[in-house]
Amino acid sequence: MIKFTLNGTEVSVEKGTTLxxxxxxxxxxxxxxxxxxxxxxxxxxxxxxxxxxxxxRSRLVSSCTYRVREGxxxxxxxxxxxxxxxxxxxxxxxxxxxSKVIQDLASNYHVTSVRFRPKxxxxxxxGLCVRMCDEQMQxxxxxxxxxxxxxxxxxxxxxxxEDCRLCGACMYICPTCQxxxxxxxxESTICxxxxxxxxxxxxxxxxxMCYMDPCVACELDTKRKPKE
Amino acid sequence: MKKINxxxxxxxxxxxxLESMDKDKPCISIxxxxxxxxxxxxxxxxxxxxxxxxxxxxxNIDTKLTGCHGFCEQGPLIVLKPRNILYCRVQPEDVGEIxxxxxxxxxxxxxxxxxxxxxxxxxxxxxxxxxxxxxxxxTFGNNGQLEPTKIEDYLALGGYASxxxxxEEMTPQxxxxxxxxxxxxxxxxxxxxxxxKWESCFNAPGYPKYLxxxxxxxxxxxxxxxxxxxxxxxxxxxxxxxxAYVVNSPEGYVYVRREYPLAIKNLSIAIDQAKEYGLLGENxxxxxxxxxxxxxxxxxxxxxxxxxxxxxxIEGKVGEPRDKHTHATExxxxxxxxxxxxxxxxxxxxxxxxxxxRWFSSIGTENSKGTMIFSLTGKVNNTGLVEVPMxxxxxxxVYDLGGGVPDGKKLKAVQTGGPSGGxxxxxxxxxxxxxxxxxxxxxxxxxxxxxxxxxxxxMVDVAKYFLLFTQDESCGCCxxxxxxxxxxxxxxxxxxxxxxxxEQLDLLGELAQVVKDSTMCGLGQSCPNPVLSTIRYFEDExxxxxxxxxxxxxxxxxxxxxxxxxxxxxxxxxCLKKCPAEAIQGEKKEPHAIIQEKCTSCGxxxxxxxYDAVNKK
Numbered sequence: 003m004i005k006f007t008l009n010g011t012e013v014s015v016e017k018g019t020t021l022x023x024x025x026x027x028x029x030x031x032x033x034x035x036x037x038x039x040x041x042x043x044x045x046x047x048x049x050x051x052x053x054x055x056x057x058x059r060s061r062l063v064s065s066c067t068y069r070v071r072e073g074x075x076x077x078x079x080x081x082x083x084x085x086x087x088x089x090x091x092x093x094x095x096x097x098x099x100x101s102k103v104i105q106d107l108a109s110n111y112h113v114t115s116v117r118f119r120p121k122x123x124x125x126x127x128x129g130l131c132v133r134m135c136d137e138q139m140q141x142x143x144x145x146x147x148x149x150x151x152x153x154x155x156x157x158x159x160x161x162x163x164e165d166c167r168l169c170g171a172c173m174y175i176c177p178t179c180q181x182x183x184x185x186x187x188x189e190s191t192i193c194x195x196x197x198x199x200x201x202x203x204x205x206x207x208x209x210x211m212c213y214m215d216p217c218v219a220c221e222l223d224t225k226r227k228p229k230e
Numbered sequence: 231m232k233k234i235n236x237x238x239x240x241x242x243x244x245x246x247x248l249e250s251m252d253k254d255k256p257c258i259s260i261x262x263x264x265x266x267x268x269x270x271x272x273x274x275x276x277x278x279x280x281x282x283x284x285x286x287x288x289x290n291i292d293t294k295l296t297g298c299h300g301f302c303e304q305g306p307l308i309v310l311k312p313r314n315i316l317y318c319r320v321q322p323e324d325v326g327e328i329x330x331x332x333x334x335x336x337x338x339x340x341x342x343x344x345x346x347x348x349x350x351x352x353x354x355x356x357x358x359x360x361x362x363x364x365x366x367x368x369t370f371g372n373n374g375q376l377e378p379t380k381i382e383d384y385l386a387l388g389g390y391a392s393x394x395x396x397x398e399e400m401t402p403q404x405x406x407x408x409x410x411x412x413x414x415x416x417x418x419x420x421x422x423x424x425x426x427k428w429e430s431c432f433n434a435p436g437y438p439k440y441l442x443x444x445x446x447x448x449x450x451x452x453x454x455x456x457x458x459x460x461x462x463x464x465x466x467x468x469x470x471x472x473x474a475y476v477v478n479s480p481e482g483y484v485y486v487r488r489e490y491p492l493a494i495k496n497l498s499i500a501i502d503q504a505k506e507y508g509l510l511g512e513n514x515x516x517x518x519x520x521x522x523x524x525x526x527x528x529x530x531x532x533x534x535x536x537x538x539x540x541x542x543x544i545e546g547k548v549g550e551p552r553d554k555h556t557h558a559t560e561x562x563x564x565x566x567x568x569x570x571x572x573x574x575x576x577x578x579x580x581x582x583x584x585x586x587x588r589w590f591s592s593i594g595t596e597n598s599k600g601t602m603i604f605s606l607t608g609k610v611n612n613t614g615l616v617e618v619p620m621x622x623x624x625x626x627x628v629y630d631l632g633g634g635v636p637d638g639k640k641l642k643a644v645q646t647g648g649p650s651g652g653x654x655x656x657x658x659x660x661x662x663x664x665x666x667x668x669x670x671x672x673x674x675x676x677x678x679x680x681x682x683x684x685x686x687x688x689m690v691d692v693a694k695y696f697l698l699f700t701q702d703e704s705c706g707c708c709x710x711x712x713x714x715x716x717x718x719x720x721x722x723x724x725x726x727x728x729x730x731x732x733e734q735l736d737l738l739g740e741l742a743q744v745v746k747d748s749t750m751c752g753l754g755q756s757c758p759n760p761v762l763s764t765i766r767y768f769e770d771e772x773x774x775x776x777x778x779x780x781x782x783x784x785x786x787x788x789x790x791x792x793x794x795x796x797x798x799x800x801x802x803x804x805c806l807k808k809c810p811a812e813a814i815q816g817e818k819k820e821p822h823a824i825i826q827e828k829c830t831s832c833g834x835x836x837x838x839x840x841y842d843a844v845n846k847k
Contacts (some may be wrong), residue, residue: 036642039488046712048748061730062747082747086710089744093713117737118717126709146548146706151716153706222403 005077021065021076022050030078033107034127035094036175041137044129045068046101048090049107053077058067062086088113097121101178126180127153129171141165144172233508235516237398240390243507247386248406256333257311258292258373263298263460264307264379264453264492265614266305270321272307277322281329294383297373297461297496298453301361304344309356309374317342317354347611347633356797361612365633366593368601370454370617373461378496380505384464389510392583393468393475397517400583402476406432409476409579411587413599418444418535418572419647419666419676420752421598427569430559431477433568440752441482441572442563443494446540449648450699452679454603455573457487459493459718462577463500467523469579471510473569474521481522483563485540488527497525532703535677536751537570539705549607550705552749559676572677574603586843594620596843598664606632608681609639623657628682639684643767647676649696650756650765655687655744672763674756688785690769690775693760694722700757711754714745725772726786728779739765784846791847794835796821798843805835806846 003014015024020043025032035047045064052065056074062083063077077083088111094104096118101221105128107113129146132155135140145165147156157163175180234240258277261377272798278293282542304318310332317328320342331337343352344359356374376383384390390666396405410425413803431439443466446453458466485495501523503686504510509834512520526544532548534540541563543549543799564569578600582590591599609611611633615761618627624644628634635641646663652673654661661667665675683692697719707711721738724730742765749755765772775782781789794805794814799821806822813829816822824835836844 024300044707045750046707048708051748063555064553064750068555070368086744086748089741089746091716093709097713115704117733119720127706127707129707148706149533149702150704150706150712151701153712165516198736 003071006070009077014135015070017070018072021052021054021063021068021070021078024070025052025065025076025078028145032078033110034066035107035126036130038130038134038175039065039129041133044133046129046195047126049087051073051086053080056157080214084111085108092116093118094126096170097123098126100124101126103177125155127155127180128177130156130175130177131155134171134175139167139169139171141167141169143167233506235508237394240385240394240509244385244388244391247382251386254312254687256296258298258328258333259294259307260310261299261307261309261374262295263302263373263457265298265302266307267492269305269319271306273322274308274320278329279721283337285329291329292328292378296376298380298457298615299374300367300370300457301359301612303490303611303613305467311531314356315354316344316359317590318344323414328827339831341603357558360618360633361614361631364626365617366601366619367617368581368593369458369465369574370462370603371610372465373457376462378461378463379499381464381500381507384462388584389464389580390468392580393471393509394515396472396475396583397515397519399795402478405472405476405583407426408587409446409582412582412590413587413594413597414575414582414590415598416572416573417574417578419603419650419674421675424571424575427559427571428473430557431567431569432691436560437478437565437568438481439477439569440500440563441477441479441827442540442544442568443470443482443484443573444537444540444570445484445486445526445571445573446535446629447487447490447677448535449677449679451607451681451781452605452648452677454605454678456490457615458491458573458577458603459484460491460496462495463497464504464573465577466497466573467475467510468502468506469576469668470523471514472579472583473519473571473576475519477567477569478519479569480520483524483525483526483544485526485528485534485544488530490650494525494527501525512574518841531705532699533705533751533753534679536753538751539592541568541570541638544729550707551753553750574678583826595662595664597666600662602675602678604678604680605679606682607686608645609635609641609684610682611636620664621662624654626679627663628659632682635682635684639686641682641684642687643683643689643763645673645683645692645760647674647756647759648679649699650674650753651679652759653674653683653692653767654763672766673759674695686783688726688781688783688786689764690722690726690781691785692721692799693728693764696760697722700753704753704757708750708754711749711751712746713759714749714754715757716743718745722761725775726781728775728786728790730776732773735765735768736778747810790831791826792824792833792835793845793847794822794824794833795843795845796823798841800841800843804838804840808834808838810834 004017005014009016012026022032033049035049036044043066045067050061050065052058054063054074091111091113093107095116098104132145135144143163144155144157147151264272275295282288282291288290306320306321308317338354340672343354345352357363406428414424415421445455452589477744528534531549532542537558538554539549539551558568558570560567571726601617601619603615603617606616616631641656643655645653654671654673668675691775701715701719704711718741721734742761746755746758771782774782786788801819803818811828813821813825
């Protein structure tokens, strides 16, 4: 077993566990868009970022690909993490506002405005479909093509693929094309209809302990000092 | 060519090569690097060859086709040895005069000498030219002395002596300690201590271990790796063999861009020659140690210069970075321990072994040892490659070596570190150049790009240019990099059109910080640097674009207008003919006028007008 500090608490997990799995095991929810238990972690959506290391010398890493090391300090909801996550969610919203998954994330993280021009794209290039097709369906019918801003998911040479069995697994796992949010209007990009959760501790403690309001943990844990 | 079977045989061969050489024999060293070749060095070389043959003086004069000397701006360059007379911008028609006067009568041709742009004096000797004499050319200096396709030249200059020393006198552990003690840091950009990297691979379990030489140089305007591979490939090979000896690696790869055909050619020749001599391959110098080098040609993606992406590319996969939570030194190429170093890093290794860690660490600053090769480009008189000790100030680089800014313009900023670096303003020109100081100033060492910018440069435009580059070259895997760059560029384009707001400027800064913080690989983490550094030092320019709808440098097309001064215009009609947008009208010999609705602000009318009648505002 490997011991490490997760959001201020000493915990232990089996060797080889990723930070995301460890956090989920201890009931801490980390948002993801490109992760699925049955597929190889990819680290592309960047939403599962966590802060590792001593404050001041810390850095952000994607928790889905990072394996737990002995004695490491991990913070899943520090101010720095939440700030980056919120900006990424804002970018996701501007890119792909019709996805219910993304709109729900926005509600969870209190992203209430979008300062970028809406794009209304369908694909966020999370690569779930590509890995699903390869690893679970063993078909390898689709893959990424091109680079940078021109990158997209397609079949080889953009022709109808003979390897595709029309199984639909790619659509099943897609976070954007199945569950549609009816909320967003053309001018607003953002739905926020489900906006009901807020992390009250973050502003005071630079750490999230729960999502209740008022926060039970904050009130019970009197030893925890508010940040200066 | 006979295989060398022991260190003693190597020294014997070296002695015999030195004996056969006549140091006082006149020699014409012609730079045939890519830069000089483009300006006609190969024609000059064949003109020399033909003339020498015609005169029947082959026995009296040697010619050497060397690699890049670094002073590309003045090319084609030739140096006449033994006196080291430097002739610049030599053309085939000058060849006859050079042979007749300089070589046979020892007369110096004034018109081909280098002219100091500051003082106007003509300088005859290579070592007296300020561009050269302020340099400390440790890894780069031999480029002008040897013919890259002749291993004998390299041996004559003491080549492979460090390899002999390492194999004969030192254990792998001792070599490792020497590299660690030297304080050498990776020259590819990040500046990770080379000794520590090697040690980590040395201690990592697993066999075989691999070495990679990263020659996927892609920064705009950078060509030092290419110049070393073209001009002195054996120094890189020797460094790699020594590295392989430390970690007992059987195989190494040079990952080089396909766009570098001459580098690939010279390196292939060098590898073949080293193999023939038994310096590479099975049982090197008669020892039990064997090592081979293969060349891997990159397909041209900038991101493949990132270590994990180049490893993926060598493995035959898509050249995309992967999360480097396990170091390549533990699990790299084919999941085996791997040392990946830049060309310049490898070229430094023979020097450290030959002269010792103490000597090496005496050069440079506290945490940055040795020298660094910069590509000095942009608005500077002497452009080219310069090798200088770490800790030299930007001022010395730009004014002493670079000869200052042309046409009496004012210096505005120096951009270092390529598309991932930042712009350092004129007021910080006394900044000593080393890894830490550049990072503190919001830029980075990178692979040694250095672009000098004068007052006519718009910093918003510069940042926009680099974002365009990284947008194109990002692999597109990470959402934060792909979408972050696109959105930063969107805001930058609005700024350069004068259609932005201060809120958007704040958002740009915020977004840039998040992209820097949250992206997986080095490309994404450093691509916001041009934006962040220009906002930090040149916020007033951004504000001028946003608030006053003005581009102070007169670069951003949407914010400048061209008008014709009726008093100065004599109606010659040149601008009317040249205007690509057909936006100029007027009768012959009558003052012309610009139709603003059609004008694309390309500035051609301003360039072609001989009467200063076109105004830019």
